[in-house]
Amino acid sequence: MNSFVIFISVIISVLCVILTSLQHYVFYKYLRRPVKKFEVPLFEDFIPTDETSLSYYSLDDDTILQGLNAVLDPPKTNENSREPVSETEVHNTLQAALAFHISGKIHKAMKLFEHAAAMAPADADVLNKYGEFLEKTQKDIVSADELYFKALTHSPDHPAALINRRRxxxxxxxxxxxxxxxxxxxxDILKEMFSKDSFDNIKKQAYYLHIYHTVGIEGNTMTIDQLKYLLETGQVISGKSIIEHNEVLGLQLxxxxxxxxxxxxxxxxNDILGIHRRVMGHVDPVKSGRFRSEKVFIGKHIPPSPEEVPMMMEAYEYWLNSEEAQNMHPVRYAALAHYKLVDIHPFSDGNGRTSRLVMNLILIRAGYPPVMVLKEQREKYYDALNAANLGDVRPFVRFIAQCTIQILDMYMYGTEVRSIEIEEKEIINY
Incomplete structure (x- = not known):
């Protein structure tokens, strides 16, 4: 009997040791796991505080603002709606494009391929042939690859598109x-340039542009000058709605x-809810900072039901802070964080603005400037999101990467111009 008691006691002791070891392992692996360290944000003062007041104004500000906006050189998009066309018209247009290509009339062929793709965006033959044309004549492998993928989403067994995509x-x-x-x-170049001077004026003007384009994507019609006046004076802009005013003020908060x-x-x-609460707090105080309670439809994409949102947001939080995510290149990490949040679509409104702010939070922590998606890039932005919904996130990551290059070029231009102005003033004063 005593032997049996001793044996049981030993077993219990061993189990306790094992459980304690497992507890320590889980604690240190998941709860005390060292988080990837981020460098001191280079662009932290891009976001104004009470100490860096926007009310300070210099005569150079307008020139800087116009110059930075000009460097962005927003692309023009075609806003014309597509009208229904017959299969015969699409076929004839495609054949004409192929004929012009064979005869060496590349420019005319390009126009017809573009027209055919616009008429029949779900036609696998058109998409594949258009991709082959771009690959052979323009050496544009990236656009060709995107077209091959689109062809396969509509016709998964398309033999030519399969071969092309593998290549x-x-x-x-x-x-x-x-x-x-x-x-x-x-x-790195920009960081070195900034180490020589803070260039606060450039950051301040970039701040105006960021708000202008962010709310502009959602349909806000304020001009940069009107938005700047509102933020600096707090005065109402004549002819603009209360909602448009509140969108600007909410984004500032x-x-x-x-x-x-x-x-x-x-x-x-809770951080994400806090961002949304400020984005939408002036516009819709009741729903701001709260998950949606209704089902929504975003074009052909159907986000999860409202009952699934809390659980999916917990999973999203886990992914955001995982080693897998934080070991990615910051631009890819930020782009995927944006897409995943938009895909869940946790709020009734303000999902895009909240997602872009989460994306920029990640970029700022990693030492990159906040990315602007220009209002003129709206169509391309949504096309990239739609491609991600179809299963290929690369076009969206690539789009955000291109936006990052765009904003880096803008800062580098502004910094160079400002450096020249400072040197000229020093020479004159000397």
Whole structure:
């Protein structure tokens, strides 16, 4: 009997030791896991605080603002709606494009391929032939790869598109990696330029542009000058709705809140709710900072039901703070964080603005400038999101990478111009 008691006691003791070891392992692996350290945000004061007041105004500000906006050189998009066309018309247009291509009339062929793709965006033959044309004549493998993928989403067994995609996919992956290296190189150059001077004026004017384009994507019609006047004076802009005013003021509050979050190593669901509460607080106080309670439809994409949202947001929080995510290149990490949040679509409204702020929170923590998606890029932005919904996130990551290069170039231009102006003033004063 005593032996049996001793035996049981030993077994219990061993189990206790094992459970204690497991508890310590889980604690240190998941709860005390060292979080990837982020460098001191280079662009932290891009987001104004009470100490860096926007009310300060110099005569150079308008010139800087116009110059920075001009560097962005927003692309023009075709806003014309597509009208229904017959299969015969599409077929004839495609054949005419192929004929012009064979005869060497590349420009005319390009126009017809573009027209055929616009008429029949779901026609696998058109998409595949258009991709082959771009690959052979323009050496545009990236666009060709995207077209092959689109062809396969509509016709998964399309033989020519399958062969083409196998060939281009790996090449495009390498090109995307090279683009990220280019971004890092530009970021390092800009960091070196900023180490010589703070260039607060440039950051302040970029702040106006950021708000202008962010609310502009959602349909806000304020001009940069009107928006700047509202933020600097607090005065109402004649002819603009209360909602448009509140969108601007809400985004300003959210950007200030994001600055507080840049020093946090962990991004929580409550942080995201806090961003949304500020983005939408002036526009819809009842629903701001709360998950949606109704089902929504975003074009052909159907986000999860409202009952699933809390659970999916917990999973999203876990992914955001995981080693897998934080070991990615910051631009890819930020782009995927944006897409995943939009895909869940946790709020009734303000999902895009909240997602872009989460994306920029990640970029700022990693030493990159906040990315602007220009209002003129709205169509391309949504096309990239739609491609991600179809299963290929690379076009969206690539789009955000291109936006990052765009904003880095803008800062580099503004910094160079400002440096020249400072040197000229020093020479004159001397």
């Amino acid at each position: 281009t996919a790996q090449i495009v992956d390498k090109l995307d990696s090279e683009m990220l290296k280019t971004i890092d190189g530009k970021r 959210a950007m200030k809140y994001v600055k507080l979050l840049t020093r946090k190593a962990f991004i929580s669901v």
